[in-house]
Amino acid sequence: MPDVNRVLSRRDRVRAATQSELTAAARELLVTGGTEAVTVRSIASALGMTAPAIYRYFDSREALLDALIDALYDELAAELIAVRDAAGSLAGRFLETSRAFRRWALAHRAEFGLLFGAPIPGVGELGAAGEDRGRRFGALWLELFIELAARDRDVVRWRRPIPERLRAQVTDYVESIGGVVDTDTALLFLACWERLYGAVCTEVFGHLAFALDDAEELFEDQLLDVAERLGIGPS
Amino acid sequence: MPDVNRVLSRRDRVRAATQSELTAAARELLVTGGTEAVTVRSIASALGMTAPAIYRYFDSREALLDALIDALYDELAAELIAVRDAAGSLAGRFLETSRAFRRWALAHRAEFGLLFGAPIPGVGELGAAGEDRGRRFGALWLELFIELAARDRDVVRWRRPIPERLRAQVTDYVESIGGVVDTDTALLFLACWERLYGAVCTEVFGHLAFALDDAEELFEDQLLDVAERLGIGPS
DNA sequence: TCCGTTTCGTTAACGTTGTTCACTTGCGCG
DNA sequence: CGCGCAAGTGAACAACGTTAACGAAACGGA
Numbered sequence: 001m002p003d004v005n006r007v008l009s010r011r012d013r014v015r016a017a018t019q020s021e022l023t024a025a026a027r028e029l030l031v032t033g034g035t036e037a038v039t040v041r042s043i044a045s046a047l048g049m050t051a052p053a054i055y056r057y058f059d060s061r062e063a064l065l066d067a068l069i070d071a072l073y074d075e076l077a078a079e080l081i082a083v084r085d086a087a088g089s090l091a092g093r094f095l096e097t098s099r100a101f102r103r104w105a106l107a108h109r110a111e112f113g114l115l116f117g118a119p120i121p122g123v124g125e126l127g128a129a130g131e132d133r134g135r136r137f138g139a140l141w142l143e144l145f146i147e148l149a150a151r152d153r154d155v156v157r158w159r160r161p162i163p164e165r166l167r168a169q170v171t172d173y174v175e176s177i178g179g180v181v182d183t184d185t186a187l188l189f190l191a192c193w194e195r196l197y198g199a200v201c202t203e204v205f206g207h208l209a210f211a212l213d214d215a216e217e218l219f220e221d222q223l224l225d226v227a228e229r230l231g232i233g234p235s
Numbered sequence: 236m237p238d239v240n241r242v243l244s245r246r247d248r249v250r251a252a253t254q255s256e257l258t259a260a261a262r263e264l265l266v267t268g269g270t271e272a273v274t275v276r277s278i279a280s281a282l283g284m285t286a287p288a289i290y291r292y293f294d295s296r297e298a299l300l301d302a303l304i305d306a307l308y309d310e311l312a313a314e315l316i317a318v319r320d321a322a323g324s325l326a327g328r329f330l331e332t333s334r335a336f337r338r339w340a341l342a343h344r345a346e347f348g349l350l351f352g353a354p355i356p357g358v359g360e361l362g363a364a365g366e367d368r369g370r371r372f373g374a375l376w377l378e379l380f381i382e383l384a385a386r387d388r389d390v391v392r393w394r395r396p397i398p399e400r401l402r403a404q405v406t407d408y409v410e411s412i413g414g415v416v417d418t419d420t421a422l423l424f425l426a427c428w429e430r431l432y433g434a435v436c437t438e439v440f441g442h443l444a445f446a447l448d449d450a451e452e453l454f455e456d457q458l459l460d461v462a463e464r465l466g467i468g469p470s
Numbered sequence: 471t472c473c474g475t476t477t478c479g480t481t482a483a484c485g486t487t488g489t490t491c492a493c494t495t496g497c498g499c500g
Numbered sequence: 501c502g503c504g505c506a507a508g509t510g511a512a513c514a515a516c517g518t519t520a521a522c523g524a525a526a527c528g529g530a
Contacts, residue, residue, distance in 0.1 A: 011498065011506075018507095040488060052489075053508050061488065117353025118440055120270065134445030160459065166452035173446035190446055191453060197442055198433015205353055207432060210369030211408035211425055217401035218426060224395065246477075246527070253478095275517060287518075288479050296517065476527075487516060494509075500502100 019057050021047055023068040030068075031110045035120075038065070065114070066129070072111050073133055076104055077140055084144065090151065091232040094144050098196055098223050102216075105204045112204050116197070135177060142181060142189050148230055149185040155231045156184040192226050199223075254292050256282055258303040265303075266345045273300070300349070301364070307346050308368055311339055312375055319379065325386065326467040329379050333431055333458050337451075340439045347439050351432070370412060373428065380424040381416055383465055390466045391419040427461050434458075 008016070025046035029038040040061050041051045058064040083100040087093040105112040119130070149156050170187045174180075181189075199222045202208055203215040212218065227233075243251070260281035264273040275296050276286040293299040318335040322328040340347040354365070384391050405422045409415075416424075434457045437443055438450040447453065462468075 009499080015506090039486085041486085049507090050509060051487095052491090052510085055489075056507055113353030116440065116442060118348030118351075130441065131445040134442060138445060160456060163452040163455075165449075166447075169447045169449070186446070190443065191456065194434055194437045194443060194450075194453060194457065195430065198435075198437045199429055200433075201436045201440075202429045202433045205351065205436075206365065207351060207369060208425065208429065210366040210373060211421070212401075212404045214400075214404070215429075217398040218429060220398075221395060221426065222429065244527085250477090274515080276515080284478090285480060286516095287481085287520095290518075291478055471530100473530090474528095476525105478523105478525080480521105480523080482520085482522105484519080485517095488514095490513080491511085492509105493511105495507085497504105497506085499504090 015057070018047070019067065020071065022054065022057055022064060023071050026064060026068050027072070027111065030114065031108075034110065035114075040064075069115060070133075072108075072115055073137060076101075076115070077137060079104060080140055084140075090144075090147055091227070094148070094230065094232060095223065095227060097141070097144065098226075101196065102200045102203070102219055105200045109204055112200075116201060117205070138189070138193065139177070141193060142177075142186070145185050145189040145192070146181055148232075149182070149188070152231050155229075156182075156188050158184070158187070162187065188230075192230070195222060195226055250292070253282070254302065255306065257289065257292055257299060258306050261299060261303050262307070262346065265349065266343075269345065270349075275299075304350060305368075307343075307350055308372060311336075311350070312372060314339060315375055319375075325379075325382055326462070329383070329465065329467060330458065330462060332376070332379065333461075336431065337435045337438070337454055340435045344439055347435075351436060352440070373424070374412070376428060377412075377416060377421070377424050380420050380427070383467075384417070384420040384423070387466050390464075391417075391423050393419070393422070397422065423465075427465070430457060430461055 022043055025043045026038050028046070029042050040054050043064070044051045044054050054061075054064065058067065080097050080100055084093045084097040087096045105116075166187070167183060170190065171183050173190075174183055174186050199219050203219065208215045208218070257278055260278045261273050263281070264277050275289050278299070279286045279289050289296075289299065293302065315332050315335055319328045319332040322331045340351075401422070402418060405425065406418050408425075409418055409421050434454050438454065443450045443453070
């Protein structure tokens with residue numbers, strides 16, 4: 001007899017299934033109608049049930065959106081990891097992962113807004129949970145930088161003196177993730193992440209739309225800048 | 236007799252005053268309680284009146300928020316222009332304006348989220364009005380780049396070949412603002428704006444919080460990078 | 471100065487939102 | 501098999517944005 005999932009009873013399994021169907025319905029509503037279209041009643045009726053039933057699965061609307069955020073993080077992370085591990089060279093892994101990040105953001109603007117936009121108070125709270133998400137998502141990139149640093153230590157050398165306070169903060173961060181990386185590499189990662197996320201954010205939120213319909217080439221230029229800084233030649 | 240403001244009747248003046256009192260009240264609520272705290276009823280009662288009265292001044296809650304966005308843009312622009320024009324050298328004007336942008340964003344996180352965050356459907360609509368806002372705000376920076384380019388034409392030379400499509404888009408943009416600048420300078424402005432806005436966005440929205448409590452030095456590093464690119468030595 | 475019009479603000483109400491409560495149904499575990 | 505608990509329902513509540521009908525005050529022209 002298939003004794004897999006013994007730890008989860010049948011009830012628990014259908015419950016978990018319903019939960020993810022609910023977040024999926026919420027996502028669909030988010031994509032088609034924006035944030036305000038994702039109402040508890042709409043979500044419920046998408047599964048053919050009434051609003052109060054939702055509260056058997058989530059404590060509140062916010063908790064449901066929080067679960068959606070988690071699922072989206074997982075989806076995005078899985079996609080990036082797949083792209084990263086599919087590319088051949090180390091340079092290709094970095095470039096393709098970065099491009100995949102932008103591509104996902106543009107293909108899923110609404111979801112990106114939920115994950116990375118202005119924090120809605122109560123939802124996606126940038127408190128403990130949010131920081132943990134950031135840490136896990138950062139780890140995905142961090143591995144690339146560890147590889148890059150291992151290949152060429154010169155890459156992590158800073159052009160300018162590093163302010164004492166900045167170094168201290170980065171050291172604390174490194175410690176918080178178990179010291180799997182040295183401070184210099186972590187700093188390099190943070191600076192590059194800031195650039196890449198920033199570029200994607202600017203474009204997705206439409207703050208280049210006053211000038212450009214499609215900022216792909218501009219992103220590509222920024223990316224090549226970063227790559228150069230990382231000792232990666234043009235792919 | 237003081238015949239100033241003849242074009243605006245007394246009624247029109249107190250009406251305009253009430254309108255800005257309403258947006259100010261909305262802002263106060265936004266700052267203290269987040270987006271969802273800014274309800275029509277709360278705004279009204281802050282001025283000692285009831286909710287429906289609001290509709291004598293704005294077509295909807297969204298229209299009120301839109302007016303608030305405009306006021307905030309004006310405030311931010313005024314502050315940046317003041318800083319820009321106070322600094323002595325051209326280099327100082329660029330650096331201080333950039334720093335002032337970050338400072339304003341951090342000091343007014345909620346407002347920044349409204350202006351530059353994920354576009355809320357219906358509010359701040361990144362349509363025609365949004366693009367116009369972007370254009371006006373961009374003009375503020377653009378003047379700096381015109382000065383920079385006038386001082387040293389080498390600065391606007393691109394390190395990589397500029398893709399045809401990108402050049403075409405930038406040319407269109409230049410045309411849309413009356414051709415007050417050449418394509419190369421506009422491109423340089425857009426790339427730098429993307430970096431600076433991106434860095435501020437990353438920090439304000441808390442997407443470095445998993446690692447850094449204060450990203451000031453990281454921003455400063457990015458800023459000095461950009462400055463170097465612009466032929467500006469360290470200030 | 472007085473009158474008609476316009477504006478401002480109110481109260482009442484409607485539909486919708488998130489959420490709670492009391493209740494029924496029926497599946498799944500012991 | 502039968503009991504228990506989880507799942508789902510309908511009614512209800514407060515608060516939301518918004519509209520309608522109405523009264524009062526203020527303005528502009530004769």
